[in-house]
Amino acid sequence: xxxxxPLGLIAAFAALAVLYALPAIAPRALVQDLxxxxxxxxxxxxxxxxxxxxGLVSVGQQAFVxxxxxxxxxxxxxxxxxxxxxxxxxxxxxxxFALPMAFFAFRLNGAYxxxxxxxxxxxxxxxxxxxxxxxxxxxxxxxxxTAKDMAFVDRIKAALDxxxxxxxxxxxxxxxxxxxxxxxxxxxxxxxxxxxLGLQAIRDNETAARSVGVDPVRLKxxxxxxxxxxxxxxxxxxxxxxxxxxxxxxxxxxxxxxxVIFITVIGGIGTLPGPIVGAVIFYALxxxxxxxxxxxxxxxxxxxxxxxxxARRGLWGVFTGRTGIDLLPLTHRPPKSAAPQPQxxxxxx
Amino acid sequence: MAILSLQSVSKSFxxxxxxxxxxxxxxxxxxxxxxxxxxxxxxTLFNLITGNIAPDQGKVLLDGRDVTRLPPMERVRAGIGRSxxxxxxxxxxxxxxxxxxxxxxxxxxxxxxxxGFCMDILAQTGLAAVAEKPSGGLPLLQRKRLELAxxxxxxxxxxxxxxxxxxxxxxxxxxxxxxIKAIHAEGTAIIWIEHVLHALTSVVGRLMVLNFGRMxxxxxxxxxxxxxxxREIYLGIEA
Ligand SMILES: Nc1ncnc2c1ncn2[C@@H]1O[C@H](COP(=O)(O)OP(=O)(O)O)[C@@H](O)[C@H]1O
Ligand SMILES: [Mg+2]
Numbered sequence: 001x002x003x004x005x006p007l008g009l010i011a012a013f014a015a016l017a018v019l020y021a022l023p024a025i026a027p028r029a030l031v032q033d034l035x036x037x038x039x040x041x042x043x044x045x046x047x048x049x050x051x052x053x054x055g056l057v058s059v060g061q062q063a064f065v066x067x068x069x070x071x072x073x074x075x076x077x078x079x080x081x082x083x084x085x086x087x088x089x090x091x092x093x094x095x096x097f098a099l100p101m102a103f104f105a106f107r108l109n110g111a112y113x114x115x116x117x118x119x120x121x122x123x124x125x126x127x128x129x130x131x132x133x134x135x136x137x138x139x140x141x142x143x144x145x146t147a148k149d150m151a152f153v154d155r156i157k158a159a160l161d162x163x164x165x166x167x168x169x170x171x172x173x174x175x176x177x178x179x180x181x182x183x184x185x186x187x188x189x190x191x192x193x194x195x196x197l198g199l200q201a202i203r204d205n206e207t208a209a210r211s212v213g214v215d216p217v218r219l220k221x222x223x224x225x226x227x228x229x230x231x232x233x234x235x236x237x238x239x240x241x242x243x244x245x246x247x248x249x250x251x252x253x254x255x256x257x258x259x260v261i262f263i264t265v266i267g268g269i270g271t272l273p274g275p276i277v278g279a280v281i282f283y284a285l286x287x288x289x290x291x292x293x294x295x296x297x298x299x300x301x302x303x304x305x306x307x308x309x310x311a312r313r314g315l316w317g318v319f320t321g322r323t324g325i326d327l328l329p330l331t332h333r334p335p336k337s338a339a340p341q342p343q344x345x346x347x348x349x
Numbered sequence: 350m351a352i353l354s355l356q357s358v359s360k361s362f363x364x365x366x367x368x369x370x371x372x373x374x375x376x377x378x379x380x381x382x383x384x385x386x387x388x389x390x391x392x393t394l395f396n397l398i399t400g401n402i403a404p405d406q407g408k409v410l411l412d413g414r415d416v417t418r419l420p421p422m423e424r425v426r427a428g429i430g431r432s433x434x435x436x437x438x439x440x441x442x443x444x445x446x447x448x449x450x451x452x453x454x455x456x457x458x459x460x461x462x463x464x465g466f467c468m469d470i471l472a473q474t475g476l477a478a479v480a481e482k483p484s485g486g487l488p489l490l491q492r493k494r495l496e497l498a499x500x501x502x503x504x505x506x507x508x509x510x511x512x513x514x515x516x517x518x519x520x521x522x523x524x525x526x527x528x529i530k531a532i533h534a535e536g537t538a539i540i541w542i543e544h545v546l547h548a549l550t551s552v553v554g555r556l557m558v559l560n561f562g563r564m565x566x567x568x569x570x571x572x573x574x575x576x577x578x579x580r581e582i583y584l585g586i587e588a
Contacts, residue, residue, distance in 0.1 A: 194453045194460070197442075201450045204439035211399060211433075212503055213425040213455030334445040334471075334480045335464045 008327045019177055023170035024160055031166075031173050035241055037283045038176040042234040043260040044267070044275035045183040046227040051261075052270035053191060053199050054223040057110075060117025061231050061257045063101065063124045064094035066250035068232030069239035070128050076146060078133060083150050087175075087236040094232020095225055097124070102224045106217065118253065125251035139246030147172070147240060172241040179237065183230055184328075188272055190226070191330050195219055200330070203270075262304040268314025272328040277316045350413050352377045352538050353429070353507050358397055358407030360390075360562075367393045368404065369562040375507060380539040382549040382570065385559035386582060391542045392434050394559065395509045398540075399431050400424045411507075425455035430505025432496035434512045434542075440485030444476055444495055447484050448502040455503030467502060474498040474528055490521065497528070507538040514545045522548055546574075546583075558582065 023031050043061065051057045068090030075086035101120050108116040129137040147153070147168035157167035190196050201209040202216045209216060235256070239245050249255070259282070267278025282300065289296035311318050320326045351374035360368040367390040375381055383391050396402040398409055400421040409417050411427055419427070439447050448467040452458040458466050471477045474494045479487065484495055493513050500508055510529070514522050522545065529552055533539055543549045549556070549570075556573040558565040560582055566573050573579055 197446065197450050198454055200442060200446075201439045204441050205437050207401065208433065208437035208439065209450070210421040211401065211425060211431055211437075211455075212451035212499060213422045213457075214450065215420075215422045331443065332446050332449055334443075334468055 005325065005327065008325060012327065016181070020174070023156075023166075023173055028162070028166045028169055031169050032241075033283075033286075035169070035173045035176055037279055037286075038173070038180050039234060039238045040259055040263055040282065041275055041279040042176065042180050042183055043231060043256060044263045044278060045180065045187055046230040046234070047257075047260050048264045048269060048272075048275050049187055049190070050223060050227045052264065052274070053196070053203065054220045055203060056220055056224060057114050058105075058117040058224075059114045059253065059257055059261075060101075060105075060119075060121035061227075061260065062251045062253050062255070063097065063117070063121035064228045064231035065235030065238070065256040066121070066125060066128060066247070067097050068094045068235035069245050069250040070131070070134060071232070072236035072239060073134055073140065073142065073245055076142060077140065083146055083240055084175075087233060087240065090236025091229045091233035094235070095229040098225050098228030101228075102221050106221065106224075121251060121253065125247045128251070129247040135246075137247060139244065139249070141244045142240070147243060169241065172237065176234075176237055176241075179234060184272070184276075186230075188328055188330075191272070192332070195222065196330065197332065199223065259300075262300055264314075265304050266300075266307050266314055268316030268318075271313065271316045271320070272330070274314050274316045277319075278314070281315070351375060351410075352379075352412060353398065353540075354410040354413070355398070356408040356410065358394075358404045358409065360393060360397060360402060360404050367562045368397060370407070371559075371562070371564050372407075373557060373564065373567055375538050375540060377506070378533075378536045378538055379555070380533050380541065380553040382553035382556045383540065383542045383559060384544070384546070384549070384556065384583065385565075389559045390562040391559055392511055393562075395431060395511055395540075395542070398424075398509060399429055422454070425503050425505075426457060428504075428506035429509065430455065430500040430503040430507070431509040432493075432500045432511055432513055436489075436492035436496050438484035438487070438492060438495055438499075440483065442484060443481050444484050444487070444491075444498075445471065445480040447495060447499050451499045451502035452504075458502075458504070470498050470501050473531065474501070475524060490517065493517075494525075497525075501532065505537060507540065508532065510539065510541045510543075512542055512544065514543055514548045517545075526551055 022034065047061055071093035072086035072090040075081040075089045076083055104120060105113055105116045134140050148164040150168065150171060153164060153167045153171055156170050157164055160167065160170065198209065198214040198219050201214055202219065206216055239250065263278035263282050264275050266281055267276065268274030285296040285299055289299060307314055353375040355372055357370045357372050358368055359370050371394065385391055393402060397404050400419055404417065408415055411424070411429065416424055416427065439450065445467060448470060449463055452463045452467050468477065471480050474497055476491065476494055476498055479491060487495065497510065497513055514525055517525060526548055529539065533552060541549060541553060553570065555568060556570040557567040558573060558579050566576055566579055
């Protein structure tokens, strides 16, 4: 292990501490901005596991954002449930939708899979547009005060001495930040598990993987389901903060999938810290070019293309390649004690 | 009961018949050698046994159970392990991790026992020193050893070895034979495709000759090699 690794971890924890402290020290606008970036980060962490590790290049993740958001709205408006329960229902609804979606899309390969997921997402958008109780094609809003009435908002309001709206923003921000950390940890644990090892084997050589007992379809379906759940949770939480939902906004391929792909590709697809690097760059560009309208998107697009052409593993991949530093390695190291004496441990009868 | 049994298995690639009504049985713990010219259909026969290729006709039975329709991953778990003639390592994984995948999935070894189990096999196959190396960078000899080691890690009851001795020095070949004998001594059945005849005959009890997808002969090695028909083909290989 390189000495720079503990340093990197210390830096990461320091950054995390600052991020958690932010609502207490920074203006509300910054908290709102970062909420948007964190939303994209959570989506990117999920898409990275899906595309970068399971090889499932989906362009239909907006289906899960949209279904998560609408399920949350239904839970609050139609069933009068707690918003946070609504978020959980959003995740579960997205996972439930992933089952039939996988059944269809897993019959397709490569580009057809990508297009297939997109088509399914659009069908979901059209279907939701028919849901009159939630406003049909024009959408609906959360009842007034839903966000402000969430648990803890009063206490945050008192502790930070801010308005109810700002306290609600702080709460959703903390939840999204926590979701991002949880996704990162869960991603790391999953990829280092038996199933993660199987995924890496499939990525390297599917024929050989099958021949040592790995079932590619089963593993990929599991990843599809789990990332749908994560994406649905994220979508539901995002729309609690946005407070208004329409089919077009909730199922936007640009907002919920295209940006996410760019962020992941620029940061480093198939690497765990890649989406974080990508999200930071996305935010930096947005800030730097804020005065020029949406030009940051054009720059982002060009950067994405450059990375695809010249640095396939993204900026994090380039960084680890040059320095040998890897903050979240997935390697399994052999046990030290058993290594020497090749003859002694021979199992000859 | 035979551990493995093929019943009139046939397979064609277009007009080319690579497996022509092949039938034979392997008993538990037996070692069977397969020889035959290049293109005879030996590797294809392995692919038919493991499920990588589906036969046009015929059946594959494991312990008397019809496994013809089972996919490869289920046949591994049921006890059929294999190596590939052209090594197929998981290139971005280390040598140790290559075995870990095989042990955890195919061998159904638990998380706690898997590390020690894999290290034992690495030691046995002479790969302990390169355990942490990425398998993609290994020289050919070590890739071939990895094929053997990874197949062993799936805990097979019958192991299929496809030309793992080709290109080895005499000393290396000797080590390999010792390893295979050790596997055999543990009661694992072996089917071994090999051109290096002396290596093969030092291990196997029966020899099968395959030519143009047809099983020409099967029996005791010296009887098979004494047959004029086989000598003719076999000299063709040697030349
Ligand atoms: N997947 C395949 N598709 C088409 N032809 C194949 C395929 N696999 C093998 N063959 C052909 O089948 C014949 C037998 O191949 P193989 O079983 O590899 O022979 P051997 O291992 O005895 O050298 C060869 O002519 C080979 O080119
Ligand atoms: Mg062959």
